[in-house]
Amino acid sequence: MDSPILQRQKHGPGDQIFKEGDEGRLAYVVEEGEVEIFMTKDGHEQVLGTVGKDGIFGEMALIDNQPRMAAARALTSTTIICVTRQMFDEKVNHADPFIRGLLKILADNNRDMTSKWLSALE
Amino acid sequence: MDSPILQRQKHGPGDQIFKEGDEGRLAYVVEEGEVEIFMTKDGHEQVLGTVGKDGIFGEMALIDNQPRMAAARALTSTTIICVTRQMFDEKVNHADPFIRGLLKILADNNRDMTSKWLSALE
16 A cells, blocks of 8 residues: 655665665655665676765666666665655656656666666776 | 747758757757767767667757757758757646656766766776
8 A cells, every 4th residue: 555655764874775686666865864876896886976865866767667777875874755656657657748758768878878887897 | 939830850861960069959859760879089989879760869958958968960861850948848847846856867867977988988
């Protein structure tokens, strides 16, 4: 049952929020704190970026239904708001078809550029 | 004056549609043909991808108001539909604030990943 009340998670510094390859069930909005997005390649962590207050992360898996391409961990004491697939789909399905196309293309380009970047690191 | 009638451009193979660094006044939808998106680094062209029928390109500059980060050229005889900033903004401004935030974040991540990729090529 989905509740209309927003679910929150609290994490301490270093807590992993999701792993590479996980099925993406939720996107997140940072209410407080800072989250690091990273990938592991040949045993080395590559930081993609950090997400601060009001930033969104974990959205990619909900847009294109692919497994998580990166992992997320809290850098500080962090509170995140969970956006369920149902909430997400409702917002996206109400959007103009051009906007939906745009989201899909931006997500595709992101995955594509991320894999180009990883290949270039070799 | 903006006309409600969609403006189209026709390009032959090899025609450049826009250049890196240009101000982005239009986004495009490919009606027919194929378009290549590329960047030039140290005199070498790096292909970011190709866009076929119904694909959107040139949208980044309209989302984040930055100069074109890549160039576009027609690979074949190509017809593209022009999306003006006014049409674009109207669609985006009618979207849910969460969706607007999502577009901005995806565009930011794209620029960021593209510059990471270019640095990794060095």
